[in-house]
Structures are given as structure tokens and as C-alpha cells.
Amino acid sequence: MTVTSTPLKEQPGRAVDVASSPRRLRRSASTRRDRLVAALGLLALIGVVIDVWLGLWVTPPDQTLGNLVRLLYIHPALAWVMYIAYGIAFLSSILYLWPRTRSPRFDHLAGAAAEVGVVFTGLTLVTGSIWGRPTWGTWWTWDPLLTTTALLFVLYLGYLAVRRVPGDPATRAKRSAVAALVAFIDVPVVYFSVLWWRSLHQLPTVDDPVTGKTYVHGSMAWTLLLSFVSFSLVFLWLLIHRYRLSLLAEKESDELLAIAMAERRGEVAR
């Protein structure tokens, strides 16, 4: 779906349809917000660039892992963002289902968070796989974290599929909120069952940033920390944009419907 971004600046061809709308009055407020979001995006970009520089050039290779350790500066941060994203999707779904806090905004937020979360889950899987090939000698292993992440990916693809089902927005919002609830509750169950299943073979120590910190020092620790901060900023920036796009897409479909109905009424009147 193609939606024009707010506000429509200096585009005479497109500005025609908003010129008569009261939204123009709110333009100054929305530009200020735009600037904040743009600043956030810039900050995220700077953070990622510095992280890449630190991760690839400044930090030393690891004693045992060699240059592979540099994946540590993206992979755990990606996984962290993924959990934050699904947490936000879960909380906003609960807020939507709770009658007193029910608002379409929470539905849009949940959808936006889950969508960004799925992207980060995919990236987590890919970077994890790249890590696994040289260290464990295989692209894939049935490690608890890997298996849980793979299931998370599929779970939330299902959630996004529910969101794509056409229909009344309120019905869709309720359905997808329930789907998000069911999916999120499953995460710890999946994790512990898989952990238990593989308990004889391997415990998640390599992937865990908390236990991993014991051998991370100096510039490496700072780079790792920066990766968490800058990836979180990237996430926030993506989330805000996706959320606004979602709101705009709904507004667009509402207005198109209103126009179509007005035309239809005109035909009937004639």
C-alpha cells in the first residue's frame, strides 16, 4: 500500500487534496514532531555507524573466537530488540483488550511493534546462523534459543497474517490482540520445553549477553553496550514510522470510503 507521508511539503500537485482540509492547521505541530523523529533517526544512524567502526576496526579480535567475536556487536542487540518489540506488542494488545483502555491506537502500535519484531527476529536468526557455521560447524543446531527464536518467527508471522485479514478494523483488532496474547504466553513455555528437551546437550551460554559479559572487557564492553543503545534507537525510529504509517493507512481507507459513499449518494440523488 502506498501512503503519502505527513506533512505534504512543497508538492503542489499533491498538496491540492489537503489544502482544504483542517489538517493543515495542525501542520506546525506535526512538523515539530517530524523533526524530533528525524533527530532520533539521525542519532540511531550515528550510533550504528560508530558501532560498526568500533566493532570492525577498534576492538581487538577475541582470544578464542578471533574475528567471529565481532558478531557479538550485532547479534545479542538484535535479539534484545526482538524481545522488546514482542513485549510492546503484548502489552498494547492487553491494553486493547481491556475495555477501559481500548483504543485503536494500541492496535496500531501492537501491529507496528510485531512487524518490526519479525524483521529483527529474521535478522537474529540470520546472524545466529552465520555465527553458528564457523563456531559449531553447522548452520543450524537444535539449541534452545535457536529453536525458540525460529518458533517465535513463525508465531509472529501468523500474527501478522491475522492482521492482514480484511474486514472491520475493530473486529480485526480484537482478533489480532487475542492472537498476540496467545503467541506471547507461548514464548516462555516454548523456551523451557526446548531447554529441557536439549538439557543433556547444550546450555545457552554463548548467546547470553549476561553470562557473556564475564569475558568482555574494555572497548569490547563499550561496543556491546553501544550496540544495544543504537539498535534500540533504530527500533524506536522504525516503530514510530510504522505506527504512523499504520494510522495513515487507516485514515486513507476511511476517507476513500467516505468519498466513494458520497459519490454513490450523489448518483442516487440524481
Place this chain on the structure above:
Amino acid sequence: MWRDALLVAGKDLRVELRSRVALAEVAPFALVVLVLFGLALGPDRSVLQNVATGLFWVAALLATVLAVQRSFAIEAADDARDGLRLSGLDPAGVFAGKGLAIAAQLVVIEIVLAVVAALLFDVHLSGGLTLIAICVAATTGLVAVGTVYGAVAARARVRETLLPLLFLPVVAPVLLAAVKASKAALAGTPSHGYGWLELLGVFAVVYVAVGAVAFGPLVED
């Protein structure tokens, strides 16, 4: 609520008794799955004995998808859903009723499947009581998730493809735990599977609770 549940379950089971879809279509489908697995994994008896429990539960999972689809197809025909909604039944009762009916059908299918799997893969069915407990706990969990997602997918035009995508990843822990527990029971060491049985129980309780709460918003519109 329980009276409502029994009413809905009775209605669904009467529809099933008269149409025999679960017995005449879902159960044979599950058996086909078992036979196909047998063909795919070759005639080596020791391999088949080793994977028999896994195959049984995968077949049961696929049968659950079909049973749930059938249960919500009943409501879609002739706008029966609106009738159910207007009847003023407690949503938690409707959830429990639909779940009970699906579970009753699944238990029958599972018994047939278990006997056929035992024959096909040459497995001796032992540890009866534990196996029954595993079946009850696993089926409750499967049906609870299935009924919620059945309602989520119910009015979507893509429901046939949506339901398996939603349902199967969520019940992955059930598959894992049920396979492990029944393997332990069949090996004559049921106590090794008690942890898994507990997991099945927790899963069932959690999702029955979620379903009873979440079913209201799903059917009210």
C-alpha cells in the same frame, strides 16, 4: 456457565453424530498421515518403532486442525454463529462447550490412531493409565488453543490456511512434551515422563484460562 457449555457441546456432538465428519473424514485422514510416514521412513522396523510416538502426535496435531475447522464450519453454515451469539450464552461457556465437543471427537480419533499406530509400527501399548493421562492433558491443551484460534480465524476468508499457521507453532511444546512423556510410558519408565506430563498440564490450564477470558471479545462482535 457449565450448563451453557454442556448445551453447546451437546449441539456440536449431535451435529457430528448426524453428519459423521470427524469419524468418516478426519480419522481416516489421520490414518493416511500415519501410513504416509511409514512409507517415507521406510520399512525398517527399529526406525519406525523409535519414531512411532512422534508420528502419532504429529498425526493427532493435524487431526486437531481439521476438527477445529469443522467445529467452526458448523457455525458458519446458515449464520448459526449469529444464533449462538443471540442465545445469550456465556462466552466462556461457549468456549468450553465447543472445546469439549472437539476434545470428545479427538479422544475417539486418538484411540483409533493409537491402535493403528501400535499395529503398523509394531509398538506394544503399555503403561495404560499414564498414556490416558498424557492424552487427556495434551488434548485439553491442543483443544484450548485450537478453539481460541478457530474463533480468531473463523470469519476470515483465508481461514483454511490461517488456522494451521497460527495453531501449529503455538502447540509445538505440546508435541514435544507429549512425545517425550508417551515415549517414557511406552518404554516402561513412566516416571521419566512425569515432568513432561506436568508441562502438558500447565499448558492446558494456562490456555483454558486464556481461552475462557479471550473468547468473550472474539464472539461479541
